[in-house]
Amino acid sequence: MKACNNVPPIRIKNKSTYIGLERQRWARLFNVPMAAEAPDGFPHLTLTIMRALCALTVLHPGREGRGILCKALDALYKAYWVEEQRTWEQDVLVEVLTKTLGAEEAARVMAVAGKEGKEALMKNSDMAVEKGAFGLPYFEATNCEGETEMFWGVDHLGLVTSHLGLKKPAAGGWKALL
Secondary structure (H helix, E strand, O other): OHHHOOOOHHHOOOHHHHHHHHHHHHHHHOOOOOOOOOOOOOOOOOHHHHHHHHHHHHHOOOHHHHHHHHHHHHHHHHHHHHOOOOOOOHHHHHHHHHHHHOHHHHHHHHHHHHHHHHHHHHHHHHHHHHOOOOOOOEEEEEOOOOOEEEEEOHHHHHHHHHHHOOOOOOOHHHHHOO
């Protein structure tokens, strides 16, 4: 956001209240577990988390590493958004990673996060801005014809699925996506 001179939506008058309502609407629509309120003090500095996740991609590159990354993301999502744990604090982050990946792997991740994780995050962030990202969520999607498009906002997930040629379920929240 800094690289684009973008103001976080939560800092815009009246928008923070609206964002909370939207977060709950989307969560209900797609049956995504989420605490009623955003974690106290939201938004938090998540640099340590981002570096740790990038460290996972350094330690486990390519397709085989995606499962491990998804497992860590799922655990961190649940800890932060459902259980309201202070995942931005390093000891809590390590605890979540240890429960999810094991003590040895969590230690490896944190050891790599400081240098290689930081470098990977900087590279990914620079690349995202170069491609046009200006906020989150920002998606880069390539369909089976090799066509790549960018999408911004959770309210554009329907366009992402259409671009990818994915079949949308006929029930639940998917019906609401145009």
